[in-house]
Amino acid sequence: xxSPSPKSPEQSDKSKKYDRQLRLWGDHGQKLLExxxxxxxxxxxxGTEILKSLVLPGIGAFTIVDGEKVTEEDIGSNFFLEExxxxxxxxxxxxxxxxxxxxxxxxxxxxxxxxHVMAHTQDFFNNFTVVIATALxxxxxxxxxxxxxxxxxxxxxxxxxxxxxxVRLQIKEHCVVEAHxxxxxxxxxxxxPWPALRTHLDKVDVSSLxxxxxxxxxxxxxxxxxxxxxxxxxxxxxxxTRSEKDELRKMIRTSLPPDGDTxxxxxxxxxxxxxxxxxxxxxxxxSAQIQAILDDERCTNLTSESSSFWIICAAxxxxxxxxxxxxxxxxxxDMAADTTSYxxxxxxxxxxxxxxxxxxxxxxxxxxxxxxxxxxxxxxxEVKLFCKHSxxxxxxxxNCIADEYQNSSPNIAPYLEDPESLMFYYVILRGLExxxxxxxxxxxxxxxxxxxxxxxxxxxxxxxxxxxxxxTPVTSDDRVHExxxxxxxxxxxxxxxxxxxxxxxxxxxxxxxxKPINNTFIYDAITSTSATFxx
Amino acid sequence: xxxxxDSSQKRWGHLRKVLERPGPFSHPDFEPxxxxxxxxxxxxxxxxxxxxxxxxxxxxxxxxxxxKQLHVIDMDTIELSNLNRQFLFxxxxxxxxxxxxxxxxINKRVKGCQVVPHFCKIQDYDETFYRQFHIIVCGLDSIVAxxxxxxxxxSMLNYEDGTLDQTSIIPMIDxxxxxxxxxxxxxxxxxxxxxxCTLDLYPPQVTYPLCTIANTPRLPEHCIEYVKIIQxxxxxPWGTVIDGDDSQHISWxxxxxxxxxxxxxxxxxxxxxxxxxxxxxxxxxxxTNATIAAxxxxxVFKLATSCCVSLNNYxxxxxxxxxxxxxxxxxxxxxxxxxxxxxxxxxxxxxxxxKLKNLIELFCESTTYQMKNPGLTTNIDxxxxxxxxxxIKSIEERTRENLNKTLxxxxxxxxxxxxVVDLTSPNTLIVKLKFLNEDVEMSS
Numbered sequence: 001x002x003s004p005s006p007k008s009p010e011q012s013d014k015s016k017k018y019d020r021q022l023r024l025w026g027d028h029g030q031k032l033l034e035x036x037x038x039x040x041x042x043x044x045x046x047g048t049e050i051l052k053s054l055v056l057p058g059i060g061a062f063t064i065v066d067g068e069k070v071t072e073e074d075i076g077s078n079f080f081l082e083e084x085x086x087x088x089x090x091x092x093x094x095x096x097x098x099x100x101x102x103x104x105x106x107x108x109x110x111x112x113x114x115x116h117v118m119a120h121t122q123d124f125f126n127n128f129t130v131v132i133a134t135a136l137x138x139x140x141x142x143x144x145x146x147x148x149x150x151x152x153x154x155x156x157x158x159x160x161x162x163x164x165x166x167v168r169l170q171i172k173e174h175c176v177v178e179a180h181x182x183x184x185x186x187x188x189x190x191x192x193p194w195p196a197l198r199t200h201l202d203k204v205d206v207s208s209l210x211x212x213x214x215x216x217x218x219x220x221x222x223x224x225x226x227x228x229x230x231x232x233x234x235x236x237x238x239x240x241t242r243s244e245k246d247e248l249r250k251m252i253r254t255s256l257p258p259d260g261d262t263x264x265x266x267x268x269x270x271x272x273x274x275x276x277x278x279x280x281x282x283x284x285x286x287s288a289q290i291q292a293i294l295d296d297e298r299c300t301n302l303t304s305e306s307s308s309f310w311i312i313c314a315a316x317x318x319x320x321x322x323x324x325x326x327x328x329x330x331x332x333x334d335m336a337a338d339t340t341s342y343x344x345x346x347x348x349x350x351x352x353x354x355x356x357x358x359x360x361x362x363x364x365x366x367x368x369x370x371x372x373x374x375x376x377x378x379x380x381x382e383v384k385l386f387c388k389h390s391x392x393x394x395x396x397x398x399n400c401i402a403d404e405y406q407n408s409s410p411n412i413a414p415y416l417e418d419p420e421s422l423m424f425y426y427v428i429l430r431g432l433e434x435x436x437x438x439x440x441x442x443x444x445x446x447x448x449x450x451x452x453x454x455x456x457x458x459x460x461x462x463x464x465x466x467x468x469x470x471x472t473p474v475t476s477d478d479r480v481h482e483x484x485x486x487x488x489x490x491x492x493x494x495x496x497x498x499x500x501x502x503x504x505x506x507x508x509x510x511x512x513x514x515k516p517i518n519n520t521f522i523y524d525a526i527t528s529t530s531a532t533f534x535x
Numbered sequence: 536x537x538x539x540x541d542s543s544q545k546r547w548g549h550l551r552k553v554l555e556r557p558g559p560f561s562h563p564d565f566e567p568x569x570x571x572x573x574x575x576x577x578x579x580x581x582x583x584x585x586x587x588x589x590x591x592x593x594x595x596x597x598x599x600x601x602x603k604q605l606h607v608i609d610m611d612t613i614e615l616s617n618l619n620r621q622f623l624f625x626x627x628x629x630x631x632x633x634x635x636x637x638x639x640x641i642n643k644r645v646k647g648c649q650v651v652p653h654f655c656k657i658q659d660y661d662e663t664f665y666r667q668f669h670i671i672v673c674g675l676d677s678i679v680a681x682x683x684x685x686x687x688x689x690s691m692l693n694y695e696d697g698t699l700d701q702t703s704i705i706p707m708i709d710x711x712x713x714x715x716x717x718x719x720x721x722x723x724x725x726x727x728x729x730x731x732c733t734l735d736l737y738p739p740q741v742t743y744p745l746c747t748i749a750n751t752p753r754l755p756e757h758c759i760e761y762v763k764i765i766q767x768x769x770x771x772p773w774g775t776v777i778d779g780d781d782s783q784h785i786s787w788x789x790x791x792x793x794x795x796x797x798x799x800x801x802x803x804x805x806x807x808x809x810x811x812x813x814x815x816x817x818x819x820x821x822x823t824n825a826t827i828a829a830x831x832x833x834x835v836f837k838l839a840t841s842c843c844v845s846l847n848n849y850x851x852x853x854x855x856x857x858x859x860x861x862x863x864x865x866x867x868x869x870x871x872x873x874x875x876x877x878x879x880x881x882x883x884x885x886x887x888x889x890k891l892k893n894l895i896e897l898f899c900e901s902t903t904y905q906m907k908n909p910g911l912t913t914n915i916d917x918x919x920x921x922x923x924x925x926x927i928k929s930i931e932e933r934t935r936e937n938l939n940k941t942l943x944x945x946x947x948x949x950x951x952x953x954x955v956v957d958l959t960s961p962n963t964l965i966v967k968l969k970f971l972n973e974d975v976e977m978s979s
Contacts, residue, residue, distance in 0.1 A: 008786035009806050019616045023811065023818040024714055045599075049825065056619055056821040076546035079595050083646055101622055162553060163833075163843065167858075180855055216751070334754055342753040343800045450556065478559035485558045489549040492599035493832040496592065500825030504715065504854050507822065514715070515856045525833050526560045528719075528846040530860045 014104070021057050028381070029511040030058065034104075036129040036510045038062045041114045043094035045077040045490050046160040047134040049499025052080070054506060055098050061106040062098070063128070066091035067113030077492045115140045118147075126151045130506050133157050138405065138437045145170060145401040154509050157401060158502055159429065161442075162486025165498040165523035166429050168535075169505060169516055171398045173298075175309040177385055178513040179392040185279040187329040187391070190224050191238055194328075197348050201225075207255065214256075218337035218345060219272035223280065226251050226273075238281055245281070249274050268336040286326055293395050294320060304372045308364075311371070311378060312386050313393075315363035319356065327356035327387040357387040398519050404535050405430075409469050415533065416470065422522040422531040424476060428483050429522075431461035442488025454484045482526070494525050547572060550601050553842050562841035571840050572601055576647075579839045580604040582668045584657060584684060586633035587611065588819050589674025589710050591623045592828030594637055597672075598645040600836045605641075606668070608653040608660075609634040614780070620821040657684055658961070662691055665705070670835050673709045674828060676817065678730075678737050679907060679958050681709060682873070685722070685730035686960035689874050692725045699725050706838055710831040714818045717827035720849045720865070721834050724874060727848050728865035731873035735902050740815075755803040758795040759812045762788050779814035788813060826852060872903065872964060879966045881953075883942060886970045891922055891945060892938040898955065906957040913953050915946045922953070942968070 015022060022030055036059045040047050043066045051062055068090045074081050080097030081090070091109035099107045110117060114133070117124050118140060125131050125144065131153055133141065141157065148155045154171040193201060206217060206225040230239060230248050239245045252273050253266065266274070286294070293299065294317040298310045320326060330353025332346045361383040365375040386393075404410060415423035435443050435457055443453040458480055465471070501521070508516045520533045544551070554571045561567075581602050583593045586609035597605055611633050613624045623640040624633070634652035641650045653660075657680060665671070665687055675681050685707065693703035707722045709730070722729050747753070748761045767777055767788070778784050789809040796804045810816060830850060837843045846862065853859045870877050881897075883889055891911070898906045910924035922945060923937050924930045937945060947953075949970035954963050 008789050011782070011806065013615065015807075016615045017618050019619075019807070019810070020816070020819040021619055023807070023816065024820060052622060053821040053825050056622055058619070072542050072545040073548050077549050077599055079599060079644065082644065100625070102618075103626075182855065336747075337753065338751045339753055339799045339801070342751075346753075444552075444556075447556075481559050485553065485556045487552045487556075489552040491549060491553065491833075491836075493596045493829045493836060496596050496829035497826050497833070500822045500827075500829060501854060501858050503825070504820070504822035505858070514854075517857045521858050525830075526843050528830065528834075528850050528860075528862050530858065532857055 018058060025507075025511050025513050028385070029513055032511050033507065034058055034060050036060050037127070038506065039125060039128040039131045040064045040066075041131065041133040042066050042068070042135050043078070043080075043090045044134045044160070044495070045074075045079070045492055046158055046495040046498055046502075047132070048078055048080040048094050048098060049496050050132055050134075050158070050502045050506070051094075051098050052101065053500055053503030055101045055105045055107075057507070058102060058104050059510070061108075062095075063107070064091040064095050064109040065112065065114050065117055066094070066109070067111060067116060077490050077495065079492070114144070118143060122147075123151075126153055128153060130154045130156060130509050132502070132506065135159060138433050142402045142405065145405075149400040149402070155401070156502060156506060158498060160490050160495040160498050161429075161432070162483065162489055162491060163494055163525040164425055164429070164483070164486075165494055165521075165525070166426070167498060167502050167505065167517070167521040167523075168401060169398060169519045170401045171396065171509065171516075172400075174396040174398070174509060174512075174516060175307070176392075176394040176396070176508075176512055176515055177309070177382075178389050179394050179515055180513060181392055184392075186276075186333045187331075188220060188276075188280045189325075189328060190220070190227060190280060191282055192325065193224070194352055196352065200344070200348055215267050215269065216338035216341060217269060218341050219269045219276055219335045220280075220332075220345060221341070222252060222270060222273040223276050226255065227281065239277075245277050248281075249277050252277075272335050286320055287391070290326065290391060290393055293393050296395065302367065302371055306371060306373075308368075308377050308379075308382060311367050311373075312360065312364045312383055314367055315360045315383075316386070316390060318363060319360055326390045327360065328352045329388055329391070330354070331388075353388065357384045360387055394515055396516060396518050399535065408467060410535055412468070412533075412535075413470055419476070422524055422529065423533060424479055425522050425524060426520065426533065426535075427461060427465065428457075428479055430464055431457055431480075432483060434460045434464065442486075444484035444487035446487070450484050450487070454481055457484060491525075494523070497525070498523060547601060550575075554840055558842065560843060562837075562844050565841040571842070575601040575836075575839055576603050578604070579670070580606070580668045581835060581839075582665070582671045583607045583674065584671065584680070585609055585674035585676075586621075586623075586637040586652075587617065587674060587676070588620045588712065588821075588824035589828045589831070590633070591621045591637055592825050593672055593674050593710075593832055594623070594641045594650060596829055596832030597835060598641050598648045598650070600832055602835070602839075603648050605638075605648065605650040606653065607634045607638055607650055608655065608657055609637075610654065610656045620819055620824050622821070657687075661961075662687065666691060668705055670838055671705055671707045672831055672835055673707065674831070675709075675711070678905075681730050682959040683961055685724070686873050686962050688722075688724045689729065690962050694876075708831045708834050708838075710827045712819065712823045712827050715820070715823055715853060715855045717823050717852045718850060719827055719830040719834065719846065719852070721838070721846045722848070726867075728867045729871060729874045732868035732871045733865055734872075734905055737905065739900070739902075739905075752795070752799050752801060755792070755796060755801055755805075755808055756812055758792045758799070758801060758804055759788065759809050761795055762791040763813060766791055777813060779810070785810055785813060823852075823854070826854075873960065873962075879964065880969050881966045882969045882971050885972050886942040886947065886949075886968075887972070889942050890939055891942065894942065894953075895923065895938070898957070906955070906959055909955045909957040911953055911955055913947065913951060915951070920946075924956075 038054060038059055040051050043064050070081050070085045070088050070090050070093050075083055080094050085093035089111035091111050095107045095109040131148060152172050157168045159166045201221060201224045204221050206222055239248045299313040299317060302314055328349060330350050332349055361380050364378045364383055368375050368378050412423055415421045443457045444450045505516050508514045517532050518534055520535050523530045550572055555567050555569055557567050581597060583590055586607050594607060612630055613628045613633055615629055617624055623637045628636045632654040634654050638650035638652035641648055673681060688705050688707055691703060693700035704724055710719045711717060743757055743760055748757050752758050772787055789806050792804050792809055834846050837845050847864050849865045850860055850862045895909060898904045898909045908925050911922040913920050913922055921934055923934045947968060951968045953966045955966060956963050
C-alpha cells in the first residue's frame with residue numbers, strides 16, 4: 001500500500017520575509033527577537049543606524065528618548081531624518097522614519113532629554129530588554145549605568161566621532177546556550193561508548209567483511225574496531241601521543257587485504273577513518289570552562305529567583321557527576337557508508353541524546369518545583385537545545401561602566417606599550433568625554449578653536465593618566481590632533497559600520513546565541529582596524 | 536534644483552571638518568580645501584554594482600558621504616525575502632526593479648542626489664559605459680560577475696612602452712557577506728591584487744557524489760539532490776526546468792524528497808532545507824551587510840578625497856564570537872590570468888591521450904581557471920578553427936564531435952595558442968599549450 005504523499009507546509013509571509021536570517025538563529029531566536037523591547041537614547045546617525053538593523057530583522061518594539069530638535073546638520077548624516085522634519089522633535093522624526101522599515105515592529109518616542117526622564121521617571125529604563133545610548137554625556141551616563149547594573153538590564157554605550165568608533169557593553173551576567181562555534185569536532189564517544197552503542201559496534205567484525213560490505217561500513221565502525229585491536233595490543237590503553245596515533249592510523253591503512261584494487265588508494269571510508277583518528281578518539285571531555293559554569297555559585301546555590309539557565313545547569317551538573325561526561329550531542333558527521341548502516345548509527349546517537357535530555361528535563365522540572373518555582377519555566381525544547389550545545393555553554397560576566405569611570409587604575413598600561421594599540425584612542429575618547437563635560441562642546445568644534453582645544457584636550461588626558469597612575473606622555477600628539485580635527489563630526493559611513501556591529505551585539509543579548517564582546521570595542525577607520533578590550 | 540548655500544554649508548558640516556582641516560594621518564597628497572567636497576558632490580562619479588543587501592546600504596552611505604553622481608546597476612527584481620535587510624524596498628515594491636526602486640528612494644530622501652538606475656546585466660554594457668566612472672563599488676554575491684567586471688577594468692588599462700598610464704586606472708572596491716562573515720577589499724587594477732589573483736579564496740561548491748545520491752543516501756540533502764537532478768528531469772511535472780522561486784516547484788520537490796527520505800528512514804527534510812538546497816541560499820542579515828557596505832563606502836570616500844590612506848588591501852570581518860576584524864595585504868599574483876600581462880602556458884602531459892573534453896574540464900575545475908562554459912578556438916596554419924563553443928546552438932552541434940578527439944587529433948601542436956572565451960571575463964584568454972611528452976606521434 002502506498003503511503004499518502006506528505007503535503008508541503010504552508011509558508012507564512014513572515015517566515016518568507018525572514019527566511020535568510022531564520023537560517024541563522026532559527027525560529028526560537030526569532031521568537032525572542034519579536035518579544036524584545038529596545039530603548040534608544042539619542043537618535044543620532046549612529047543611534048538610528050543601530051535601530052535600523054534591529055527593526056529590519058523584527059524586534060518587538062522600540063522607544064526613542066531624545067529631547068533634541070532636528071537640525072540641518074542632522075540631515076547631512078542621519079538617513080532617517082528628512083529635510084521636512086527640520087525643527088521637529090528628533091525622537092518623533094526618527095521614530096517615523098524607522099517604523100516605515102517594518103510594519104511588524106511597534107515604535108514610540110519620548111520628546112524629553114534622557115536627563116529629564118532619569119530625573120522624573122526613575123524606573124523608566126528598567127523595563128527594556130536592552131538600553132542603547134549614543135552621545136550620552138558622562139553626568140547622565142554615570143547614574144544610568146549604576147541603575148541598569150543594579151537591575152540587570154543590559155546597557156550598550158556607543159560613540160562615533162570622525163573616523164573613530166567606540167562600543168561598550170555593560171551586562172552583569174549573560175548566558176549563551178548556542179555559541180555557534182565555527183569548527184566543532186564531532187562528538188562520537190568511541191572511547192567510552194554507552195552500552196547500546198558498544199553492543200552495536202561490537203557486532204561488526206570489520207576484518208572479515210567481504211569486498212562489497214567493506215566498502216559500505218562507516219568510518220566510525222572501522223575506527224572503533226581498530227581502537228579495540230590497538231587496546232588489546234597496548235594493555236587496554238588508547239593512543240594519546242602523536243606517534244601512538246600514527247600507529248593506529250597505520251593499522252587502519254594496512255588492514256586491507258591485497259586483493260581487488262591495486263592502485264594503493266584506500267577506499268573512502270577507510271580514508272575517513274584515518275582522518276577521524278585525530279579528533280574522534282577522545283571524548284569531548286568536560287572542558288575547564290564548562291566545569292567552571294557547572295561549579296559556579298549560581299549553579300550550586302539555586303534560589304527561588306534562579307533563571308531557567310541555572311536550573312537546567314544544576315540538572316546537567318548532576319548528570320555529569322553520575323556519568324562523567326556531558327550529554328551526547330546526538331549528531332553524526334556524514335561518512336561514506338550504505339544507508340542502513342549509517343542511519344542505524346545515527347539513530348543510536350539520537351536516541352542516547354534524547355534519553356539524556358529527557359533525564360535532564362525531568363530533573364530540572366523537579367528542581368524548579370523544589371525551589372517553589374513554576375515547572376513551566378523549564379521547557380523541554382530549551383533543555384534539548386541546552387544538552388545538544390552543552391559543550392558550548394558560555395557565561396559572560398561584565399563590568400559596570402560607572403565603576404570603570406570611577407576606578408582609579410584601569411588596566412590599560414600594558415596595552416600602551418604597543419605604539420599601534422587602539423587603547424590610545426580609548427584614552428583619548430575618555431579625555432573627550434571629560435572635555436564635553438567641562439566645556440559643553442566638542443574639541444575642535446569651531447574652526448578657530450582647533451589649536452587651543454588640542455592643548456586643552458591634552459591637559460585633560462594628562463590629568464586622567466596621572467589619576468590612573470600611568471606615565472603622562474604616553475599618548476601620541478598626532479592622535480589628539482586628529483580627534484580635534486573632527487570637531488565632533490559624525491561621518492555617516494563610520495556610524496553605519498558601528499551601527500551594524502552594535503545591532504548584532506544587541507541581537508546576541510536578546511537571543512542568547514553567539515558570544516558578545518566583553519566589553520569595549522574600538523574601531524579605527526583610518527587604518528581599517530579594530531580591537532576589543534576588557535575594562 | 537539649487538540648494539540654499541547656507542543650509543548646504545551647515546548640512547555637510549560633518550564632512551567639511553575632515554576635508555577642510557589638515558590631519559596627521561591623511562594621505563601625503565591631501566591638501567585640505569573646500570574644493571574636495573565640491574569634487575565629491577559635482578564631479579566624482581561612482582558606480583554601485585548590485586542593489587541588494589550591500590547595494591542598498593552603499594547607496595545610502597555614499598549619498599550621506601556627499602556623493603551625488605551615483606549610478607546603480609542590477610538585473611534583479613525585488614522579492615519578499617529581501618525585505619529583512621534591503622531597507623530601501625517595501626512590500627508594495629515586490630516585483631519591481633531593485634535598481635530603479637533604490638535609486639528613486641535615495642533621490643527622494645537625500646536632496647540633490649542623482650542616482651541613475653540601470654535595470655540590466657553588467658555584461659550589457661561595454662567599456663564606453665564603464666569608462667565614465669571614477670570609482671566602482673561592488674556589492675555582489677556572484678564570483679562570475681566579480682571576475683567579469685574585474686576583467687573589464689583590467690582591459691581598460693593603458694600601457695605605453697610597458698608603463699601603466701595612471702589615468703586609465705579605475706579603482707574597484709569589493710564587498711561580500713555570508714551570514715555574520717564578510718570582507719571588504721580595495722583593488723587598484725594593474726597595481727594591487729585583483730579578483731583573479733586571489734581565485735583560491737573561492738573554494739569549489741560542495742557537491743555530492745552521484746552514486747551516493749542514487750544508491751546510498753544518508754543525509755536529507757542527498758534526498759533533495761536526488762529529486763532535483765534525477766527525478767525532476769525524468770518526471771518533469773511542468774515540462775520545464777526547476778524554478779526555485781516557484782512555490783509549486785519547491786512543494787513538489789519537498790514532497791518527493793520526503794517520500795524518498797521516508798523510504799530510507801532518513802530524517803530532517805524540511806521545507807526550508809529544500810528551498811536552501813534547490814536555490815543554494817546563502818543566509819543574510821541586515822547587520823553584516825550594514826557593516827561591510829559601510830567599510831566599503833569609507834574606502835570610496837578615502838579614495839575620492841585622499842583624506843586618509845586607503846585600506847591595503849583586504850579586510851576580513853566576523854562577529855560570531857565578539858567582533859573580529861583583520862586587515863592584511865594580498866599579494867598580486869605574478870602570473871595572474873587577468874592582470875599579469877604574462878602569456879599563460881598550459882603544460883599538457885600527454886597530448887595523445889588528452890581529449891578536448893578533458894581540456895574543457897580542466898578549465899572548469901582547476902582553481903586557477905574556475906571557468907563556467909568556456910568556448911575554445913585556435914589558429915592552425917594561419918586558419919581560424921573553432922574547437923568547441925557551447926553557447927551557440929548551431930556551433931555546438933557542429934563542434935560537438937571534437938570533444939572526444941585528442942589534442943593531437945585536432946591538429947594542435949606544442950606551442951599552439953588556444954583562445955578561450957568565458958562568462959568569467961569580457962576578454963579572450965590566450966593559452967599556449969606546452970606538450971610535456973616529447974615524442975608526439977603525428978596524426979595523419
